[in-house]
Amino acid sequence: METNIRMAAVDDIEKLINARFDYFETENWEAPSEQRPVIELNLRQYFTNHLNIDFFAAVIEENNQIASLAFLSISECPANPFYPTGKTGVIRNVLTYPEHRKRGLATKALCMLIEEAKRQSLSFLELSASESGRPLYKRLGFRKKEPSCYTEMRLSLL
Numbered sequence: 001m002e003t004n005i006r007m008a009a010v011d012d013i014e015k016l017i018n019a020r021f022d023y024f025e026t027e028n029w030e031a032p033s034e035q036r037p038v039i040e041l042n043l044r045q046y047f048t049n050h051l052n053i054d055f056f057a058a059v060i061e062e063n064n065q066i067a068s069l070a071f072l073s074i075s076e077c078p079a080n081p082f083y084p085t086g087k088t089g090v091i092r093n094v095l096t097y098p099e100h101r102k103r104g105l106a107t108k109a110l111c112m113l114i115e116e117a118k119r120q121s122l123s124f125l126e127l128s129a130s131e132s133g134r135p136l137y138k139r140l141g142f143r144k145k146e147p148s149c150y151t152e153m154r155l156s157l158l
Contacts (some may be wrong), residue, residue: 001062005108007116008057008069013047016057019069058112060105068096068105072113074120083123089113091127106133109133111138 005071009018020043024031031039047055060067071093079086091113096106116151117125126145 002064003067004059004061005062005112006059006061006065007112008051008059010048010051012057012059014046014048014050015059015066016051016069017043019066019095022097023093026095033065056113056116058109058116060109062100065101066097070094070106070109070113072115072116072125074122077102085123087120087122089120089122089125091125094127094133106136107140110136114140125153 017040021039028108051057054076056072056074057069058072059069072089073092074087075090076087077083079133091110094106094110114125125142127142129139129142
């Protein structure tokens with residue numbers, strides 16, 4: 001079996017889009033069928049504009065098919081004592097297809113993104129851990145966020 005471990009390139013955009021929808025499925029996130037073309041269009045534009053600039057995708061392929069992947073989105077804002085470089089990252093879309101699980105592929109993808117985060121001088125990485133992913137993230141050094149005196153809030157615009 002031929003394994004290829006790499007960062008995604010522009011030629012991978014269609015694969016990234018498909019993997020994103022596969023991730024939605026594993027999370028039981030259902031988008032109405034009329035939303036799919038809109039999401040697809042926006043993903044294509046986003047990946048085209050951001051890939052390998054402030055968005056990175058670690059891809060592990062076996063026999064030219066994606067077996068596992070993970071995304072890193074980078075944000076930049078004015079520096080402060082909590083993020084002195086002004087740059088932070090969010091790990092997203094950690095996905096290993098069922099037939100490839102329990103072989104350390106997600107660990108390899110995440111390690112690639114952690115190294116990229118260091119190259120990009122990020123102050124920290126964050127992620128939202130599922131119950132099944134929590135042990136892996138802990139092994140890699142992620143810790144539960146300390147409670148904040150601030151209340152996270154959201155304003156929906158759509």
